[in-house]
Amino acid sequence: MENLKHNEYMTLALKAAFGKLGVTSPNPAVGAVIVKDGTIIATGSTQACGLDHAEVVALKNAKGNCSGATMYVTLEPCCHWGKTPPCTEAIIHAGITKVVIPALDPNPAVAGKGVRALQQAGVEVLFLQEFSQAAIDVIRPFKKSILRHRPFIIHKAAISLDGRTATVTGDSKWISSPVSRLLAHRLRACVDTIIVGKATVETDNPMLTVRFSDFAREHTQFYETKQYTVSGYSNSFINGLLEFWKADVTHDLKKIVIGLPQSLHTIHLTNDGNAYFFVAQKDKDLFLKRDDYGIITNLIDCGRIQFLQSNTGVEQIHELLDILHTMGSMITVLEGGAMVAGSFFDANEIDQCMYVYSPILVGKGKSVIEGKGRQFIAQSMALYDVTSVFLGHDMLVSGYKERYQFEAV
Numbered sequence: 001m002e003n004l005k006h007n008e009y010m011t012l013a014l015k016a017a018f019g020k021l022g023v024t025s026p027n028p029a030v031g032a033v034i035v036k037d038g039t040i041i042a043t044g045s046t047q048a049c050g051l052d053h054a055e056v057v058a059l060k061n062a063k064g065n066c067s068g069a070t071m072y073v074t075l076e077p078c079c080h081w082g083k084t085p086p087c088t089e090a091i092i093h094a095g096i097t098k099v100v101i102p103a104l105d106p107n108p109a110v111a112g113k114g115v116r117a118l119q120q121a122g123v124e125v126l127f128l129q130e131f132s133q134a135a136i137d138v139i140r141p142f143k144k145s146i147l148r149h150r151p152f153i154i155h156k157a158a159i160s161l162d163g164r165t166a167t168v169t170g171d172s173k174w175i176s177s178p179v180s181r182l183l184a185h186r187l188r189a190c191v192d193t194i195i196v197g198k199a200t201v202e203t204d205n206p207m208l209t210v211r212f213s214d215f216a217r218e219h220t221q222f223y224e225t226k227q228y229t230v231s232g233y234s235n236s237f238i239n240g241l242l243e244f245w246k247a248d249v250t251h252d253l254k255k256i257v258i259g260l261p262q263s264l265h266t267i268h269l270t271n272d273g274n275a276y277f278f279v280a281q282k283d284k285d286l287f288l289k290r291d292d293y294g295i296i297t298n299l300i301d302c303g304r305i306q307f308l309q310s311n312t313g314v315e316q317i318h319e320l321l322d323i324l325h326t327m328g329s330m331i332t333v334l335e336g337g338a339m340v341a342g343s344f345f346d347a348n349e350i351d352q353c354m355y356v357y358s359p360i361l362v363g364k365g366k367s368v369i370e371g372k373g374r375q376f377i378a379q380s381m382a383l384y385d386v387t388s389v390f391l392g393h394d395m396l397v398s399g400y401k402e403r404y405q406f407e408a409v
Helices: 002-018 054-062 087-094 113-120 129-148 178-188 198-204 217-224 236-243 281-287 293-301 313-326 338-346
Strands: 031-036 039-045 070-073 098-101 124-127 152-160 193-197 229-232 254-258 275-280 305-308 331-334 352-358 384-391 394-400
Touching (some): 002 054, 002 070, 002 098, 002 129, 002 236, 031 054, 039 054, 054 087, 087 113, 113 124, 129 236, 152 178, 152 338, 178 217, 178 236, 193 198, 193 338, 198 338, 229 236, 305 313, 313 338, 331 338
Parallel strands (some): 070 098, 152 352, 193 331, 275 305
Antiparallel strands (some): 031 039, 031 070, 229 384, 352 394, 384 394
16 A cells, blocks of 8 residues: 555656656756655645755645655755755755655766765655656656756657658648647647757748647547557656646747758748757858848847857767757757758767657658668667557657666766
């Protein structure tokens, strides 16, 4: 019975953590639940950078009623000073007597030190091993960010059964069903950055926003009534998208365009203060000769056009990701076309693939990934922790470059 209660409370904490994905960078999305005398007295989630962590939010919500209580938290509490005080001190001061965690913090500044601080203060720490995988699935982006100092890249694409993302004319509306496209908008709601290439902007002139209003009630009911079928790796991140554990979707997405579209006069993203264009330094003089040079110079002056110093495609991707890390990007969806995807693939910077396959055949058309590719099958990028979800006639396949316990490189 006690284990069942542990599972119930930790599941609630995981849902609370998922609810803050996309807004906590550079901190991990963490959830906390406080239980006293068998009753949940408070929950909390990590807030935006510089604001309270999940443990402190939960303690404040409990309003001082925590003496002798147990806290369930999805990640080891921090024990160091950053923009906020250590959570371990708040937990100890509040009189919490037991803390249940599923995973240690991958941040080298914590990494077991939080557990020791609690134990030295007489707080019992219980490690819930069976939730370790689920907890780490939610913080994979943070783990890459803190260990490798680059954002986590999710490559999302809708693909015909014969591997095409568009016809020879570039038509792609729509390969996937409305139900699948709704899931794509749910994904956008959980990231802090979207990346596309200039060709996508020139062709589609997208706004790159979260637009749930585009979908009918029947599409949300598909998920509410769980008409989908899941198989393979049990992924708490995918489960969170399907059940949509995220209530607040009102956060500012950074939109990143690789390259500069031919004309900025009619491009929606030109007027979006959260949109940035990254271009090669060697092309700067060419841009200033265009008829939209006035717009270009204004964007340069306000920092929304940034110049990459690197010469090769792979080096430029690495430079771009280094810059995005300093801008606070942690969880990023790559929605660009085959050439942009190929650049990320060649740079070995695609961390997760989320491909929706539709049962149609296109024949000759646009592929999913271009670039240099691999010379031999033995060099192919294997995917791990693979989940498949039948979304009506479509099928989502999710897989990772590395297993969930990846470490620093």
